[in-house]
Amino acid sequence: MRDPFPQCPASVVKAITPICQAIGFTTLPSHAHEVFGAFLLYHVINVYVSPLVSPLLFPKTYRSFNKRNRINWDIHVVSLVQSTLICIVSFYAMFADRERSAMNAHQRVWGYTGFCGMVQALGAGYFLWDLMVSTQYLNIFGPGLLAHAVCALCVFSLGFRPFVNYYAPTFLLYELSSPFLNFHWFMDKLEMTGSRLQLLNGICLLVVFFFCRLIYGTYSSFRVGMDIYEAWKMPPDDIVAQGRNVPAWLALSYVTSNLILHFLNIYWFGKMIEALRKRFDSTTNTKQDGKKSEPIEDGVSVEGTDLKIPDTTSLFRESNVRQRK
Template identity: 50%
Template sequence: MQDPFPIPPVPWLAELVQPWCDRFNLTTLPLHIHEVVAAALLYSVVFWPISPLISHFLAPDHYSKLPRKRRLNWDAHVVSMVQSCLINALAIWVILVDDERRAMTWEERIWGYTGGCALIQALAAGYFLWDLIVTSLNLDVFGIGTLAHAMAALLVYSLGFRPLVNYYSPIFILWELSTPFLNIHWFMDKMGMTGTRAQLYNGFLLLGSFFTCRLLFGTYHSYCVMGDFWRATRSPPGIEKLVSSSMAFADEGATVPVWAALAYLSSNLTLNFLNFYWFFKMISAVRKRFQPAKGAVEPVTEVEVDLSTVVASIPEKAQPRRRKA
C-alpha cells in the first residue's frame, strides 16, 4: 500500500534528518518525517489555542475556574481525545484496505514495510514528540514519570522506521480504542457528573472496550509478535524473500538487534501486565462511584490512567486522588 498521506515528502526536511537516520539505521524515516512533524504541529495547535477556546465555550463554569496546572492537564486530555479518535480510525482503515499488509509472511511482519503502516507509525511518533516537548516545558505539572514515558514511547515507536515490525503498528494502536471512553469518564468527574447515569453507561463502554481491545485482542497479538521475533532469531530472510515489494528496505541475512528486540518486547510485556492491573483498578473505581454513601463523607479513590497510545509503550501516569462522595 502506498502512503495515503496527502502531502508528499518534503525534500529539504528529509535531507535535514538523513545523517541522523543513517547513524541510527532509521531507513524509512526520511520518507515520513514530514508526517511526524505535521502530527506534532496538529497536536500543538489543539493544545493551544483550540482546546482553551472550545473549553471556554462548552464548559465556561468549569474551565475558567481551573488553576494553571489543572487547566494544562485538561488541555492535555483534549489532545489525547483528538489523537485517540483520529489514529484509531486511520488504523482500522489501514487494516481493512491494505491488501499487501494482509498477505505478509512472518518475515515481512518483522522486516516488511507498507506506506499505510508507516503512516500510523509516524502519527504515533508525532504525538509522543509533542508529548515530550510539552512535558519538558511543564515538568512541574506532568512530572518526571510522564517525561520518562514520552521519551521511552518515542524511542519504541521510532524502531518502526528501521523498519521493524511495521506490520504491527496499526494493531497495537487499537489498544487506544478504550481511551476516548476513559477521557469522557475523566471529563465527567471534573464537571460534577460523577455517579450519573451517563457516567455509568460510559463506564460500561470503557470496561468493555478495554477488556476486548487490550486484554483479549492485545494479549493475543503480543503472543504473535513474540513468535515472529523468535523465528527471526533462528532464520533471517534469504534472497528469495527480498523480491517482495514490502521487503524493499530489508537486507539479505538481516537480523534483529538484541537491544531492539528486548526494548520492544519488554515494553510490550510491561504494558500487558499493566493492562490487567488497570482493568481491575478501573472496575473498582467505577463501582465506588455508584455505591451508596455510608456516611456524610466517604473517601472514594479515583484512579486516573492516561492511556495514550500506543504499540508497545510504557504507561504515562496513574495518579490516585481523593474526592468526597
C-alpha cells in the same frame, strides 16, 4: 498501499537522510514531515485551540479552573482528538491495506507499506509530543507517564528501520479506550457525575479497556514476540538470502518496551478495579454503621490521569477517570 499524504520535500529528505541512515531509520526521511506535522498539530491544539474554543463552549466551567485543571483539560482535548483520529486511521490500514494483509511472518517483521509508514509517523509524532508534555509537567503526571511516553516513542521509532511496521496499526488500537476515559473526565468536570450517561460511559470504558488492551493486547504482544523470535533464530543461509537478521539488541529493545507498556495497562486496570472495590467496601461499611460516609479519593495513574472516586452511591457512577495520551 501508498502513503496518502504528499511526499516529504526533497530538501528535507536530503538533509536528514545521512543522519537517518546512520541510526538505521531508513524509512524516516519519507515520513519526517508527517512526524513533525502530527507533533505540531497536537501542540497547536493544546496551546492554542483548546484554550480558545473551550471557554466559548463551556465558559462557566473552563474559566473556573485553576492552572492545573486547565492543563488537564487541554491535554484531555488533545487525547480525545488523537485517539479518535488514530483509531480511524488504524482500522482503515488493517482492512484496506491489502499489501499488509498478505504479509508472511518474515514480512511482518521487516515488511513495509507506505500507508503503515504514515500510521507509524502519526503515532511517533503524538508520542514525541507526549514525551515533551510528560517531561514539562512531570510534577503533575509523575514518572509513570514519562516511562510510558519513552517506551511508546521507542517502539514506534523502531518501526522506521523498518521493523515490525506491520504491527503499528495493531498497537495503536489500544487507543480505543481513550475516548471513554476522556468523556468520563469531561462529564465529571461538567457536573454530570452520577448521571446515567456517565454510568453507560463507565461501563463502556471498563469493557473496552479490558478487551482491547488486556485481551487483544496480550494476543498481539504474543504474536509480535513470536514473529521476532522466528526472525531472530533464522538459519544463516536464510539470513543471507533475506539480506538481514534481527540483532539481539533490537529484539530486546522492542520486546522490553512492549512488555513495559503491556504491564502498565495491567497495572492501571488493576488499580481501577481496586479503587472501585475500596469504594464499594466503604459504602457497605457505612450502611452497616449507620454513619455518613466521607468522600474517598484514590489517585490512580491511567495514562497520565488521576482516577478519583467521589462519595456517590453507584459503583460505576463513583469513578472519575482522568486520562491523557
